[in-house]
Amino acid sequence: MSDIKDTSLADKGVSRIEWALKEMPVIRGLIQQFSEKRPLEGVRISGCLHITTETANLARTLKAAGADLVLCASNPLSTQDDVAAALVEKYEVPVFAIRGESTEVYYQHVQAALDHQPQITMDDGADLVSEMHKSRTDLIANMLGGTEETTTGVIRLRAMAKDGALRFPVVAVNDAMTKHFFDNRYGTGQSALDGIIRATNILLAGKTFTIVGYGWCGRGIAMRARGHGAHVVITEVDPLRALEASMDGYRVMPLLDAARISDFIVTVTGDKHTIDQRHMEVMKDGCILANAGHFNVEINIPALEALSIDCKRPREFVDEYTFADGRTIRLLAEGRLVNLAAAEGHPSAVMDMSFANQALCVDYLNRQGRTLDNTVHNVPLDLDQEIARLKLAAMDIQIDELTTEQHRYLTSWQEGT
Numbered sequence: 411m412s413d414i415k416d417t418s419l420a421d422k423g424v425s426r427i428e429w430a431l432k433e434m435p436v437i438r439g440l441i442q443q444f445s446e447k448r449p450l451e452g453v454r455i456s457g458c459l460h461i462t463t464e465t466a467n468l469a470r471t472l473k474a475a476g477a478d479l480v481l482c483a484s485n486p487l488s489t490q491d492d493v494a495a496a497l498v499e500k501y502e503v504p505v506f507a508i509r510g511e512s513t514e515v516y517y518q519h520v521q522a523a524l525d526h527q528p529q530i531t532m533d534d535g536a537d538l539v540s541e542m543h544k545s546r547t548d549l550i551a552n553m554l555g556g557t558e559e560t561t562t563g564v565i566r567l568r569a570m571a572k573d574g575a576l577r578f579p580v581v582a583v584n585d586a587m588t589k590h591f592f593d594n595r596y597g598t599g600q601s602a603l604d605g606i607i608r609a610t611n612i613l614l615a616g617k618t619f620t621i622v623g624y625g626w627c628g629r630g631i632a633m634r635a636r637g638h639g640a641h642v643v644i645t646e647v648d649p650l651r652a653l654e655a656s657m658d659g660y661r662v663m664p665l666l667d668a669a670r671i672s673d674f675i676v677t678v679t680g681d682k683h684t685i686d687q688r689h690m691e692v693m694k695d696g697c698i699l700a701n702a703g704h705f706n707v708e709i710n711i712p713a714l715e716a717l718s719i720d721c722k723r724p725r726e727f728v729d730e731y732t733f734a735d736g737r738t739i740r741l742l743a744e745g746r747l748v749n750l751a752a753a754e755g756h757p758s759a760v761m762d763m764s765f766a767n768q769a770l771c772v773d774y775l776n777r778q779g780r781t782l783d784n785t786v787h788n789v790p791l792d793l794d795q796e797i798a799r800l801k802l803a804a805m806d807i808q809i810d811e812l813t814t815e816q817h818r819y820l821t822s823w824q825e826g827t
C-alpha cells in the first residue's frame with residue numbers, strides 16, 4: 411500500500427537516485443556491509459523524511475540491512491514524485507507522499523506511516539514521534555527508539571524530554587558533527603541559494619541580502635551569498651552569534667533597519683514570525699522573502715496576506731503580494747524550505763554523511779535501544795569519527811597521527827615551557 415502521484419515516473423527516479431549514489435561513497439560502503447551482515451532483518455522502520463534522491467539511497471541501505479521500511483514526506487512541498495515512484499516500483503519501499511499535498515493529506519500520510527507499527531522511527535522535524543505521543547500511544551510499547559534529522563526536531567524532542575513526556579529514546583542525528591557542520595552549513599548554503607536563483611533568476615551581485623539567524627545554516631547561506639557578490643547583512647538575537655557574524659565581515663543590524671534596505675531576506679532560525687508585520691510595513695519595494703528554516707512559520711504569512719490588496723504568481727514558486735501603497739513583496743515557495751521546494755535539497759555529498767549517521771544510528775538503536783533512557787541522546791562519538799574517517803578516505807585525503815610523545819604531552823599536565 412502506497413499513496414504517490416504517478417508510478418510511471420519510476421524510471422526517471424531510478425536514474426536520478428543512481429546519479430546521487432555516485433556522490434555518496436560512505437552510503438555505498440554501508441550498503442555493501444549491511445547486505446552481507448543483514449543487521450536489521452525484519453525490523454519495522456517508519457521514516458518521515460524529505461522524499462529526495464538521497465533519502466532513496468538511505469532507504470536502499472536500510473533495505474540492504476533487511477529492514478521492513480515505509481516512508482512518508484516530512485514536508486508537503488519537498489517530495490520528488492519521480493523518487494517516490496522509484497521507491498515503490500523498483501526498490502519495494504511503500505511511500506506516502508505527493509508533492510503539493512494539503513496539510514490534511516500530509517497528516518494522513520504520517521498516520522499511514524505509523525500504521526506500519528514501527529519499532530524504530532526516523533524523523534525530520536519530529537512529526538512521527540509527536541503524532542505517536544498525541545494520538546497513537548498504543549504503538550509506543552513496540553518502540554526501540556527514534557532518530558531525528560534536524561535542529562527544529564531536536565529542539566521539540568528536548569522540550570518533550572524536559573517535560574518528562576518522551577516515552578522512548580531518540581538519537582539527535584542533527585547534533586553529530588558529521589551532520590550539522592556540513593549538511594546545515596554547506597548543504598543549506600549551496601541549496602538555499604540554488605532554490606532562490608532557480609525561483610527568481612535574479613542577479614545577486616550588488617544586491618543587499620539579509621539573513622535572519624547566524625547559526626549553522628545562516629553561516630552557510632551568508633558565505634555563499636557573499637561569493638555571489640551580494641552585500642550580506644546578518645540579523646540575530648544571540649550576542650555571541652552576532653559578534654561572530656560581525657568579525658566574519660558581515661554587517662549586523664536589527665531586522666527593522668535591514669528590512670528598509672534589503673533586496674532579499676532569508677530566514678533560518680527555527681523560530682516563529684521572525685519576519686513580522688512591522689518589518690513588512692517598512693520593506694523596500696520588490697523585496698524577496700524566503701525561508702530555509704524547518705517550518706513555514708518563520709515569515710508571518712497571514713500578516714503578509716492581511717497587508718495585501720492583491721497577489722499574483724508571476725513564476726512558479728513566486729507569489730507577488732501588492733500593498734495598498736503600491737509596493738510589492740515577493741514570497742518564495744509559500745514560505746516553505748526554499749532549498750527543497752524550489753531546488754532539490756542538499757547536494758548528495760553532504761547527505762552522504764547525514765544519512766550514514768541515520769543508518770548507523772538505526773543499527774545502534776536496534777542493538778541498544780532497550781538499554782537507553784527515554785531522553786534525547788547524542789550520536790556516539792566513535793560513530794561520528796568513523797563517518798569522518800570514511801568520508802576522508804573516499805575523498806582520498808590522508809591526515810597525520812599523533813606520535814606517542816604528542817599523545818602523552820596532550821594527556822598530561824606536568825610538562826610546561
Ligand SMILES: NC(=O)c1ccc[n+]([C@@H]2O[C@H](COP(=O)([O-])OP(=O)(O)OC[C@H]3O[C@@H](n4cnc5c(N)ncnc54)[C@H](O)[C@@H]3O)[C@@H](O)[C@H]2O)c1
Nearest residue numbers: 560561562623625626627646647648679680681702703704
Ligand atoms: N533547509 C534545510 O535543508 C535545513 C537543513 C538543516 C536545518 N534546517 C533548519 O534550519 C533552522 C536553523 O537551523 P540551524 O542548525 O542553523 O540552527 P541554529 O540553532 O544553529 O541557528 C539558529 C539561529 O537563529 C537565531 N535566531 C533565533 N530567533 C531569531 C530571531 N527572531 N531573529 C534572529 N535570529 C534568531 C538563533 O540565535 C541562532 O543563532 C532549523 O529550523 C533547522 O531545523 C533546515
